[in-house]
Amino acid sequence: MVARTGAGAGHQGACPCGAKPSARPPDRCGTMGPMSDEYPGPAGLPDYAERVLEAAERIPPGRVMTYGDIAEWLDEGGPRQVGRVMALYGGAVPWWRVVRADGGLLPGSERRALEHYRVEGTPLRDSSAGPRLDMRRARWDGPDSGDGSDTSGGSGGSDAR
DSSP: OOOOOOOTTTTOOOOSSSSGGGGGGGTSSOOOOOOTTOOOOOOOHHHHHHHHHHHHHHSSSBBEEEEEHHHHHHHHHHHHHHHHHHHHHHHSSOGGGGTTTOOOTTTTOHHHHHHHHHHHHHHHETTTSSSOOOOHHBOOOOGGSSSOOOOOOOOTTTTOO
16 A cells, blocks of 8 residues: 655645745645545544545556546545545545546646656647647546456455446
């Protein structure tokens, strides 16, 4: 299993939200509070967060799932909850494969995501606002999709669709 860290881990300098590095916990960035009162810090993860991250790890290179796709596949939460998990804990998984439904690139991480998409051969399309994901070609329906893309060998979550 990959070691998990918060979204702010490794963040240098002032936070985009304006907080000084010394004024925020080292594993969080921004002004939102913890996901729940049971926020375990970097040493542990809520069960839901672990399942979201495991789903992200199963997405094959060159394919993507939306935040809503993952919530639907897990049969729990919604796009915002999945996005929150990815923002807090997603740095150690292929975060660029969990995307917005409109194919827009993650604001602030466009260049890094584009590098990954180009290396993996993820379908892109041009738009007036710049490159976007071609969701019709890039979207993955999960390990039960029958497209032969599931290479995980495990069964974690494949029955929850």
